[in-house]
Amino acid sequence: MRFVTFEKSDGTVRSGVIVESDLVVDMSEATNGSLPEKLIDFLEKSEQNMTSVAQLSYLTDGDKGVYPIHDVRLIAPLPAPRSFRDFYAFEQHVKSARKNRGLQMIPEWYQIPVFYFSNHLAIKGPEDNIPIPIDSNWLDYELEMACVIGKQGRNISAKDADNYIFGYCILNDWSARDLQRHEMKVGLGPAKGKDFATSIGPWIITKDELEYRRSGKGFDLSMKAKVNGVLLSEGNMKDIYYSFAEMIERASAGVTLFPGEIIGSGTVGTGCILELGTEVHRWLLPGDVIELEIDKLGVLKNSII
Known part of the structure; x- marks a missing residue:
């Protein structure tokens, strides 16, 4: 999977994954908050979180938390590493x-x-x-x-x-x-x-x-x-x-x-x-x-x- 951090049109910054090469999934929004908004927090429990995030690969355009990649701005995938x-x-x-x-x-x-x-x-x-x-x-x-x-x-x-x-x-x-x-x-x-x-x-x-x-x-x-x-x-x-x-x-x-x-x-x-x-x-x-x-x-x- 490819993990990214991105800025939405309203200025909010979230982390997620790229699916179907041209779609970005906000992993927190798509899972109703069960996954964290920031990748740094995701990594704290990456082994158990990967089980949940794997389901996001089945999402398509129009599903909750899915955005065309050209509608968001990719930033550093891990903006503030430890x-x-x-x-x-x-x-x-x-x-x-x-x-x-x-x-x-x-x-x-x-x-x-x-x-x-x-x-x-x-x-x-x-x-x-x-x-x-x-x-x-x-x-x-x-x-x-x-x-x-x-x-x-x-x-x-x-x-x-x-x-x-x-x-x-x-x-x-x-x-x-x-x-x-x-x-x-x-x-x-x-x-x-x-x-x-x-x-x-x-x-x-x-x-x-x-x-x-x-x-x-x-x-x-x-x-x-x-x-x-x-x-x-x-x-x-x-x-x-x-x-x-x-x-x-x-x-x-x-x-x-x-x-x-x-x-x-x-x-x-x-x-x-x-x-x-x-x-x-x-x-x-x-x-x-x-x-x-x-x-x-x-x-x-x-x-x-």
Whole structure:
């Protein structure tokens, strides 16, 4: 199933599912309030709620709580996640980005999956405008995939980690490269280079929908990024070095993960301007339109202002 959060014509914001590709079901309205209005609350009891929400797939146009998708505005499917950890899990991206900065690959990267915390309260959704941060001239996109935690757990082993995943979505880890470069010379960060915006969406697809695409440590899903309609980045999620299960094992070591936390994969190979080089494409400017596309996960489109 594909879960979304959307704004109705009267301004109310609800969560629900997409059915028949062009209809959105308000899961609370359609079930007379037995399911919650917000996805974050749904995730608190996702296993039992999934039994109820499965019945919504049989609804059609004209049923209670069903809206044509063009009559609502999709926003970030999880507008205020409990936290956001972003990992660094694609070898090609790490190697290329470091090489472009004159740096060698570090052996520690192969020993543990590493991550940083970003601003979980600066989440953007599909079609949202992304403002260029103050004092930045090097704005970059990053083509990533994310998983959403659907069950509480601590010290989760990689072999059990899939049981804690609710679903997956596209993630754009916007980066102000000049701010990032400056602050990380201190040996701490990134911070201001990242915390102004992260886009997710257009929906969260449940993990069962991707099982048949499983390949290696990831999934056989093409990943693409376009700027102003021009294809710049192209990779495949199956090339990931660390699985989401390994990331969850690392993230949950000595720490409790809660439903509604987001874990990012890091950037796929070729998935940002920093890696491609500014001779391939300049840094992003106001008016640029960025589209990230991943098989089964849709297209996440944003404009720069």
